[in-house]
Amino acid sequence: MLKFVKGPLESIDGVEIYPIISLLIFFIFFTALFWWVITARKDYIRDVSYIPLELEEQEIPNLSKTDLS
Numbered sequence: 001m002l003k004f005v006k007g008p009l010e011s012i013d014g015v016e017i018y019p020i021i022s023l024l025i026f027f028i029f030f031t032a033l034f035w036w037v038i039t040a041r042k043d044y045i046r047d048v049s050y051i052p053l054e055l056e057e058q059e060i061p062n063l064s065k066t067d068l069s
Contacts, residue, residue, distance in 0.1 A: 009015050
């Protein structure tokens with residue numbers, strides 16, 4: 001399988017830079033994500049974690065007793 005990939009790629013000039021670029025993008029993205037998680041305010045995390053529960057609570061009071069039967 002590697003022969004099918006390696007052969008055509010060897011004929012491209014400057015192809016060795018693509019793995020380096022992809023590794024840098026991967027590393028920078030996950031480093032930035034890790035930094036954001038570490039520095040996120042606890043109030044923001046708490047508020048965002050309650051969003052699904054708040055949406056359910058808002059939908060339930062809108063139902064009348066006739067809708068439930």
